[in-house]
Amino acid sequence: DVLEFRHLIEGSAAELAARRATEGDLERLEQAYVKLDAAYGENDRSAQVAADVAFHLTIAESAHNVLFGHLLGSVLRLLHEHVRRSLRDIAVSPETGRQLMAQHRAIHDAIRAHEPETARLAAQTHIDFVRQRLDEAADSEQRQQRSLRHFS
DSSP states (O other), rough: OOOHHHHHHHHHHHHHHHOHHHHHHHHHHHHHHHHHHHHHHHHHHHHHHHHHHHHHHHHHHHHHHHHHHHHHHTTTTHHHHHHHHHHHHOOOHHHHHHHHHEEEEEHHHHHHHTOHHHHHHHHHHHHHHHHHHHHHHHHHHHHHHHHOOOOO
């Protein structure tokens, strides 16, 4: 449910941010991206979660639609927990971390270039990637549980 919500709202927020972001918004987006990149560089899971949430909330605020900011702000705890679980469950390897940062970079760049459709697609591609990784992690967990039952 959370990923479905994120796919819809974050794609739309990125599209609107690409249309409406002010210079101040773009500066905040750049700062959020730099912090996110640094968090992934340090391999600090807690910092990654906080920076990831901040990055996506900055995009929502840059959409200049009160409801986007309010909706994402009101579900901050849920979103924070979801991102924490997502990053934990997909076991962010260096390669996965690079892929996630490339996706965040694509969203960032499309918004900065004021390319709404590209921004929307980049945000949705990012959420689809997370969904795929979470599905793979769940399948792996189920296989492991079946294996443990089989040998018990």
